[in-house]
Amino acid sequence: MNQHRVQDMMQLMASRIDAIADHISDQEVSAFISELLNAKRIYVMGAGRSGLVAKAFAMRLMHLGMTSYVVGETITPALQKGDLIVVLSGSGKTKTIIEIVQTAKEIGGRICLITSNPDSSIGKIAVSTVMIENYRDNIPDESREYDTRQMLGEHRSFAPLGTLFETAAMTFCDAVISRLMEITQTDESELKGRHANIE
Structure with a gap:
C-alpha cells in the first residue's frame, strides 16, 4: 500500500473545500445570517462529529456576544417560541x-x-437551509484531481465517513462568524474578553 504525505492530503482536502465554497448559495447564506442576527437565543446541535462542529460554532457565537446553547448539555435552558435552533x-x-x-x-x-441533503425531513421544516456538498464535486485543478485518483484509487475516499462535510461545515461556520464580526462591527479584542478564563 502506498504511503502519502499528510501535507498532501491536507492540500487535497483544501482543494475540495474550495470547490464546495464555490457552490454555496449567496441567498442561503444571507438568509441564515439574517436568522442568526434576529434571534434572541440560538441553540446549536448535531450528532457525532457534526455535534463537535456544532459545539465549536456555539462557542464562537457566545464569543461574539450572542446568547447560544448546545442542545443536550445539562445547563441548556428550555427552548421557547421564537428561539432559533441550528442543526x-x-x-x-x-x-x-x-x-x-x-x-x-x-x-x-x-x-x-x-x-x-436539503430535501430531507429536517430540510422540509427548516426556515433556512444552507447546502454544503458532500460528494465529489468539480475540481478547478484537473491535474490535482488526476493526482488524487492516482494516489488513492478511483473508488477510495481520502476523507472517510463524512469527514469532508464536517470539515467544510467547520470552515463555513468560522467564515459566518467572521462575517458576523463585520456586520456587528465587533473587534477581536471583544471576543477575547468573553473567552474562558478559568480553564
Whole structure:
C-alpha cells in the first residue's frame, strides 16, 4: 500500500473545500445570517462529529456576544417560541436529531439546517437551509484531481465517513462568524474578553 504525505492530503482536502465554497448559495447564506442576527437565543446541535462542529460554532457565537446553547448539555435552558435552533447534519436523516427538531418545531422554534441533503425531513421544516456538498464535486485543478485518483484509487475516499462535510461545515461556520464580526462591527479584542478564563 502506498504511503502519502499528510501535507498532501491536507492540500487535497483544501482543494475540495474550495470547490464546495464555490457552490454555496449567496441567498442561503444571507438568509441564515439574517436568522442568526434576529434571534434572541440560538441553540446549536448535531450528532457525532457534526455535534463537535456544532459545539465549536456555539462557542464562537457566545464569543461574539450572542446568547447560544448546545442542545443536550445539562445547563441548556428550555427552548421557547421564537428561539432559533441550528442543526448540522450531513444526511439530514439522523433519527435522534429529527425527533428533537420536530419537538422544537412544535414548541415554536425556528429551524436552520446546514446539510448536504436539503430535501430531507429536517430540510422540509427548516426556515433556512444552507447546502454544503458532500460528494465529489468539480475540481478547478484537473491535474490535482488526476493526482488524487492516482494516489488513492478511483473508488477510495481520502476523507472517510463524512469527514469532508464536517470539515467544510467547520470552515463555513468560522467564515459566518467572521462575517458576523463585520456586520456587528465587533473587534477581536471583544471576543477575547468573553473567552474562558478559568480553564
